[in-house]
Structure formats: structure tokens, C-alpha cells
Amino acid sequence: MKKIILLMAAMILVTGSVFAAELEYFQIYKPKDGMTADEIMQIEYFVKYTKFAHDVYLEGKALFVDKSGSVLEKETLRERITLGRISDDIAYKDLVMFTSPQVKGLATLTWTYLNPKRQQDTWLWIPSLKKIRKISASNADDTFMGSDFTVEDILTRRFEDETYTLIGTQNFPGYTCEYDKKTYFKDAPCFVIECKPKRSPWYYSKRILWVDKNTGGGIYDEMYDPLGRKFKYIFKDFEIYKVNGKDYPAQVIIEGKDLRNSHRTTIVNTVIKFEIGLSEDLFAERALIQSRW
Amino acid sequence: MKKHILILIFLLFLCVSFAYAEEKFDFSGYVKSEVSLRTNGDANTTLDKFKNFVDLAGQYKIKGDELVFFAHTRYWYDAAYGLNDKLDPVQHYMGHIQRTDWLRDCYLDYTNGPWFLRLGKQQVSWGQADGVSILDRVNPSDLTEYWLPDIADIRIPLWMANINYSPKLNSNLQVLIIPDFEQSTAAPPGSPFAFRSYNLFTAFKNRWEAMGNVLNANIYYPAKKFENSKIGMQWQDRIGDWDYTLNYLYGYDYLARTYLDSTAGGGTIQNYGRRFKIDQMVGGSLNHSFTEESPLKGVTLRSDLAVYINEPTYYGNATTGSSAGVNRWNNIFWLVGMDRYFFTKWLTSFQYAQYIMEHKKTGYKNSTTGIPYVTLNTYTNGPQDKLENIFSLKISSHFMNDRLLPELLWSFTDDNQGRISPKLSYQVNDNIWLTLGYHYFYGSRLDSNGEFRDENQLYTTMKYAF
Numbered sequence: 205m206k207k208i209i210l211l212m213a214a215m216i217l218v219t220g221s222v223f224a225a226e227l228e229y230f231q232i233y234k235p236k237d238g239m240t241a242d243e244i245m246q247i248e249y250f251v252k253y254t255k256f257a258h259d260v261y262l263e264g265k266a267l268f269v270d271k272s273g274s275v276l277e278k279e280t281l282r283e284r285i286t287l288g289r290i291s292d293d294i295a296y297k298d299l300v301m302f303t304s305p306q307v308k309g310l311a312t313l314t315w316t317y318l319n320p321k322r323q324q325d326t327w328l329w330i331p332s333l334k335k336i337r338k339i340s341a342s343n344a345d346d347t348f349m350g351s352d353f354t355v356e357d358i359l360t361r362r363f364e365d366e367t368y369t370l371i372g373t374q375n376f377p378g379y380t381c382e383y384d385k386k387t388y389f390k391d392a393p394c395f396v397i398e399c400k401p402k403r404s405p406w407y408y409s410k411r412i413l414w415v416d417k418n419t420g421g422g423i424y425d426e427m428y429d430p431l432g433r434k435f436k437y438i439f440k441d442f443e444i445y446k447v448n449g450k451d452y453p454a455q456v457i458i459e460g461k462d463l464r465n466s467h468r469t470t471i472v473n474t475v476i477k478f479e480i481g482l483s484e485d486l487f488a489e490r491a492l493i494q495s496r497w
Numbered sequence: 498m499k500k501h502i503l504i505l506i507f508l509l510f511l512c513v514s515f516a517y518a519e520e521k522f523d524f525s526g527y528v529k530s531e532v533s534l535r536t537n538g539d540a541n542t543t544l545d546k547f548k549n550f551v552d553l554a555g556q557y558k559i560k561g562d563e564l565v566f567f568a569h570t571r572y573w574y575d576a577a578y579g580l581n582d583k584l585d586p587v588q589h590y591m592g593h594i595q596r597t598d599w600l601r602d603c604y605l606d607y608t609n610g611p612w613f614l615r616l617g618k619q620q621v622s623w624g625q626a627d628g629v630s631i632l633d634r635v636n637p638s639d640l641t642e643y644w645l646p647d648i649a650d651i652r653i654p655l656w657m658a659n660i661n662y663s664p665k666l667n668s669n670l671q672v673l674i675i676p677d678f679e680q681s682t683a684a685p686p687g688s689p690f691a692f693r694s695y696n697l698f699t700a701f702k703n704r705w706e707a708m709g710n711v712l713n714a715n716i717y718y719p720a721k722k723f724e725n726s727k728i729g730m731q732w733q734d735r736i737g738d739w740d741y742t743l744n745y746l747y748g749y750d751y752l753a754r755t756y757l758d759s760t761a762g763g764g765t766i767q768n769y770g771r772r773f774k775i776d777q778m779v780g781g782s783l784n785h786s787f788t789e790e791s792p793l794k795g796v797t798l799r800s801d802l803a804v805y806i807n808e809p810t811y812y813g814n815a816t817t818g819s820s821a822g823v824n825r826w827n828n829i830f831w832l833v834g835m836d837r838y839f840f841t842k843w844l845t846s847f848q849y850a851q852y853i854m855e856h857k858k859t860g861y862k863n864s865t866t867g868i869p870y871v872t873l874n875t876y877t878n879g880p881q882d883k884l885e886n887i888f889s890l891k892i893s894s895h896f897m898n899d900r901l902l903p904e905l906l907w908s909f910t911d912d913n914q915g916r917i918s919p920k921l922s923y924q925v926n927d928n929i930w931l932t933l934g935y936h937y938f939y940g941s942r943l944d945s946n947g948e949f950r951d952e953n954q955l956y957t958t959m960k961y962a963f
Contacts, residue, residue, distance in 0.1 A: 268898050276900070277927050305928055305962035308525045323788035323795065325738070332647040335622035335633075338740065338784040340797040340836045340844070347842070350899025467898060485611075489733065489740070490661065490669045494606065494613060496556055496567045497525065 229288035241368035251420040259482040263475035271466040279304040297487035309497025320364040329492040351469035352460040371396040383470040419453035524555035533956040547576040569602035587687040615659040620652040625799035637681040637751035643690040673729035681751040694878040697818045716771040746778040777806040799834040811873040818878035826855040852885040879943025886911040914940020914947035932958040
């Protein structure tokens with residue numbers, strides 16, 4: 205009997221450690237009842253960084269709306285190749301090109317590594333210099349491209365950066381998007397998870413994250429400052445795309461609002477394509493040299 | 498005739514419309530107005546620049562991304578040269594765009610697997626340095642406004658074949674064949690940023706001719722032959738997390754040097770020739786971001802090194818600013834730069850460079866006075882140090898969701914001369930940017946920045962992009 209208990213305990217430990225390790229790339233995972241907060245959050249990060257797909261192509265726009273209603277718009281084209289390659293530690297590579305007038309031609313190439321403690325490598329094509337510059341990684345708490353998101357909200361926050369507590373399961377009350385006035389995810393079953401940063405002091409003390417059971421995406425993120433006041437929220441609309449018979453969760457809309465100054469950012473992906481066979485050659489410095497603008 | 502032109506324009510419009518509808522055609526452009534006021538010197542505040550630009554660029558995808566045609570045109574005129582009487586003598590050259598300068602880019606891109614060809618008029622950028630051309634010498638430079646404009650506007654595009662082959666991931670071999678030739682340009686005497694050496698030569702010419710003598714100055718361009726093409730090569734690769742390039746450039750230097758060819762009439766007639774000389778550049782660049790946990794995490798390191806072989810260098814009398822001849826020396830220019838964010842959003846960029854002249858003891862001296870000659874600064878005809886230490890510090894940030902961008906650039910050398918340029922840019926809406934800035938020059942008139950100590954400028958820019 206003792207041996208059976210030990211064996212079961214060992215199995216649980218093994219199962220747990222398998223989950224605590226990286227999820228296997230190019231698989232579809234969905235959070236299920238009975239999972240721990242850590243397991244759910246691993247899936248949430250997996251979905252956020254599209255690790256289920258070999259590549260993704262996105263065309264979209266970002267709207268920056270200030271308190272007075274004044275709107276700035278940036279159009280982008282984004283490509284990502286997921287590698288999950290241990291030999292050179294590459295998790296995925298991103299190429300983002302700006303297509304709107306004031307910043308046309310500006311492009312960034314970013315390599316993200318598997319090692320969670322390692323910063324990204326970023327190269328920038330600067331049209332006014334017509335040259336590539338390797339740039340220092342922005343600080344995680346800096347704003348991302350002038351939006352209401354921080355760099356880590358969009359790019360760099362990793363599973364290892366926070367501790368997680370499962371608050372419970374609830375139906376999401378719904379979010380009415382300020383961009384298109386539609387209500388999303390009304391009564392969608394979700395896990396509610398409290399995320400606390402390991403870094404202290406930090407610009408937020410905790411996040412309350414609603415993770416959609418259907419897609420595994422973190423659809424609503426409330427952020428609290430060190431004094432416990434809610435200062436920002438981020439909504440994400442995930443939709444399921446059928447690709448080669450699999451259900452791929454895609455981020456269609458991301459909307460964030462800074463409650464301190466009522467500034468809002470909405471990112472809308474108007475074209476989303478998965479598995480289009482992007483070559484890794486496109487994610488090298490030479491791709492930036494080929495820029496024309 | 499008019500009817501035919503109208504039909505042609507209509508057909509062109511129709512073609513562009515169809516291409517645009519098929520997403521084969523894309524374009525962008527801007528109109529921009531730059532106004533500068535000189536705030537010091539021998540006069541009250543004067544209008545130095547009222548330059549207006551129209552810029553239009555377009556691409557046509559002939560065969561998807563495999564074959565693309567790109568053209569970029571720009572027209573400008575500077576109204577200050579018509580409004581400010583003091584600038585009248587140089588109105589023709591500085592007030593209007595010259596010759597074919599309106600065509601900034603015109604090339605065909607061909608991409609196929611590891612091959613990438615860019616054939617046509619273009620500019621090529623080498624190296625990692627900011628604001629200092631160490632490896633960035635593929636194209637000639639337009640220094641009519643010193644080094645103040647964006648570097649992409651300083652480079653003078655040339656017709657060339659730019660051939661690239663990528664034998665393996667993250668590597669690239671670039672070969673440049675440049676049969677086209679343009680000389681680097683400088684502002685003529687009488688313009689705000691005319692180099693002192695240029696002013697001195699013109700003053701000497703005027704004095705000489707006022708005495709009833711004759712001074713002939715002819716410029717001799719390299720013959721337009723294919724064998725006179727400039728050749729460039731760059732190998733780019735990574736070793737671990739370090740990016741590096743190896744560079745080589747061979748051909749005619751874009752800067753003409755002045756030689757006294759002959760004298761006649763008992764010395765009253767002097768014949769000068771301005772010639773371009775062949776030299777070589779061998780060098781490389783390196784960059785690396787420290788991404789791992791360490792005290793340097795977050796730092797990006799950049800470095801350029803170039804050896805100029807047979808670089809023509811003036812020598813002469815620095816006190817009078819007169820050149821006695823040209824030596825061909827092997828000089829070294831290297832730079833190391835570091836970038837890092839501080840206090841979340843303040844990007845600090847520091848560069849340190851050294852220009853090391855071979856500086857052989859020339860043994861030359863003035864035959865009359867016996868005073869030994871020294872090496873001269875090409876731009877000022879002042880003394881050129883054997884070792885020049887050059888520094889720059891740039892701090893930039895962003896506020897109001899990137900609408901407001903402050904920047905401060907301080908570049909200086911160990912001769913206590915330099916330039917301080919603060920700048921504030923504001924994005925009004927999706928199309929309009931406003932910029933307000935100041936250029937403050939200080940130091941000796943014999944040094945590169947100090948020579949413009951009376952040319953401090955307050956400037957504004959308004960740009961409408963579409």
C-alpha cells in the first residue's frame with residue numbers, strides 16, 4: 205500500500221513537473237476544470253504568444269485615443285515564426301513593419317529566447333537613417349509604441365515572472381468594446397486568476413485575469429497599482445480560426461485603457477493568417493536591408 | 498500636343514488606379530517646411546533657411562515581392578535665398594535643387610531565394626556609428642547644411658548594382674559595383690555653413706585677382722569608364738550573439754583635393770587643379786546586445802573600425818590656413834558606442850571615437866620662412882591633431898503616448914569644441930509633425946564645429962505626411 209501511494213505521489217510529481225516545464229510547441233491546449241492556476245497560466249501564455257502555430261501573419265491598425273477624443277492611427281504588418289529551438293535558444297522571431305504615413309518604413313525585427321531570464325534581441329530599420337540599428341531592449345515597464353500597454357504586457361512578460369492563485373471559475377459579465385461598441389464574451393465561462401509579480405517594487409501589485417475556457421486566452425486583465433487601486437484594464441477578443449482541422453485561437457482585438465488619464469489604445473487585426481509557410485530567412489537582418497521606404 | 502499629354506496622363510492615372518486596386522502599387526510622401534533663424538554672429542537675427550520640400554515615393558510590384566520597382570523623388574526650394582539679401586550671391590546654388598538631385602531612388606529589386614539584387618539609383622549604408630561616417634562611405638555626402646540633416650538626406654544616391662547573396666541563415670555577402678560618380682558637395686562661400694577652407698581659398702582667389710593676377714581652378718572628374726567604377730564588398734554574419742561585418746571599398750574618393758599644377762607669367766598666373774584620388778577602405782563593424790543576467794544587461798554595444806589606405810590629406814600652414822600640398826596616408830577611424838535605457842524611458846546613447854592619422858614626419862617646410870608644415874583639417878585648414886578624440890551623447894525620450902519626443906544631442910571633441918542640439922517634436926495628428934530645435938556651436942574657428950560658432954540656429958519644421 206505504501207509503495208502504491210509513493211508511486212502515485214511520484215506520478216503526480218512527474219505529471220506536475222511535465223506541466224511546469226514548457227508546453228510542447230505546435231499543439232493545441234485548452235484549460236480544463238481541475239487544473240491548477242499554474243497550468244492554466246501556462247496555457248494562457250502559450251496562446252498569447254501563438255506557440256501553437258508555426259507562423260502567423262497579421263495586418264492591422266492601432267488606434268490611440270486621448271481623453272478629448274483625438275485619435276492617432278498606426279497601421280502595421282506583422283509576421284511571426286515560432287521555432288522553439290533549443291540549439292540556439294530561439295523561441296520565436298517577429299517582424300513588424302509600419303505602413304502608416306508618418307512612420308512608413310519603420311520596421312523591427314525581434315528574436316525572443318526560450319530562456320525566460322534572457323532579454324530579446326531587437327533590430328530596427330530607421331527610414332531617416334536608411335540603416336539598421338541594433339537597439340537596446342526597452343524596459344519592461346515602458347510604454348509599448350506609445351500605447352497604453354507596457355512592453356511586458358505585449359512582448360516580454362513570461363510565465364516565470366509572476367505567482368498565480370486561482371480565485372475561482374465565473375461567467376464573464378461581458379465587455380463592450382469602445383472601438384466597435386459590440387459586447388464580447390458575455391457569460392463566457394472563465395477561470396479567474398490573481399497574478400502577482402515576483403519583482404518588487406513594481407509598477408503593479410497584482411493583475412486579476414479572466415481566462416476563457418474555450419480558447420485559453422486571457423480575455424480581461426485588471427491591473428492594480430502598488431496601493432491597490434485599479435489603474436488599467438486590457439481586453440482581448442479571441443476568436444477560433446479553423447486551420448488544417450485544428451482550432452487556432454487568434455487575437456482579433458486588443459483594447460486597453462489607462463484609467464488615470466482615460467487614454468485608450470485599440471489594436472485591431474484585420475487580416476489574420478496562420479501556417480502560410482514563412483521562411484526563417486525572412487527574419488534576418490537582410491529582410492530589413494530590403495526595406496524601400 | 499496638349500490633347501496627347503492629357504490622354505497620356507489619363508492612361509497613366511488609369512494604370513495606377515488599377516495597380517492600386519490590385520494592391521500592386523503603393524505610395525507615400527510628404528510636404529515639409531523648414532525655417533531657421535540665425536541667432537548670433539555679426540548681424541541681428543536673420544532668416545537662414547526657408548526650405549520647402551515635396552517628396553513622393555512609390556513602388557510597383559511587377560511580380561509579387563520577387564520583382565519590385567521603386568522610385569522616390571524630391572523637389573525643394575529655399576526661399577530664404579531670395580528674401581535675405583546677404584545670401585544673394587549663392588542663391589542659384591543654395592536656393593534651388595541641382596541637376597538630377599530630385600531623383601532620390603530609382604531601382605528594381607529582384608529577390609529569389611538567397612539572392613537579392615537592387616539595380617539602380619540608391620544609397621547604401623554601412624556601419625553602426627551615428628552621425629559619424631566611419632564605414633558609411635559608399636555614397637558621397639551633401640554637406641551644404643553641414644551634418645545637421647538626417648543622414649539619409651546627406652548621402653547622395655548613385656546608380657549602382659547592389660548584389661546580395663545569403664549562403665546561410667543570418668549571413669549576407671554584398672557586392673557593390675558603382676559606375677556612377679558624384680562628388681561630395683559643400684556649401685559655397687556666403688552660405689551659412691560654408692567651410693572655412695572653402696572661404697579661405699575663395700578669399701585668396703579674390704585677393705590674387707584684385708592684384709591683377711590670374712588664378713585658374715579646374716576640376717577634373719574621373720573619366721566615365723566602367724573600369725573607374727567604385728567597388729564595395731560587405732560580409733555580414735553572426736558569431737554567437739555578436740553581429741559583425743567585414744567591409745572593403747575601393748575607388749575614387751568623392752572629395753576633390755586642390756593641387757597647384759603650374760605657374761606662369763613670372764608667378765602671376767596660377768593654375769590649380771581639383772582632382773579625385775583613388776583610395777581604399779578596409780574595416781568592419783560589431784554589435785551586441787547584452788541580454789543575459791549581468792551588470793551590462795540592457796546595454797547595446799556598437800563598434801566600427803576603418804583603415805583608410807592612401808587617404809589624401811592636406812598639409813600646410815595652419816596659422817594662415819593655406820595648403821601647401823597633399824600627402825597620401827593610411828589613417829584609422831574607430832568608434833565604440835553604447836545604448837541603454839535609464840529610468841524606464843530615457844534612452845541614452847554614448848559614442849567615443851578616435852581618428853588616428855598616420856602623421857608621418859613630412860619633413861616639408863616653407864622654403865622661404867623655414868616654418869614646418871602641419872597636417873590640415875580638410876574642412877577648416879586648421880591644424881589636424883594626430884589623434885582626435887570624438888565624443889557624442891544623445892538622450893531621448895517619449896511622452897504623451899509618443900506624441901511628444903524630446904531629444905538632446907551633444908557632440909564634442911577633446912579640443913573643447915562641439916555642438917549641442919536640443920530638439921522637441923510633437924505629433925499633432927496622423928499626418929502632421931511639428932519640430933522645434935536649436936543648434937549651438939562652440940569652440941575654435943579652426944575646428945570642425947567651432948568654425949560655425951557664429952551660426953547658431955533656432956529652427957522649426959512642419960511636416961505633413963501622406
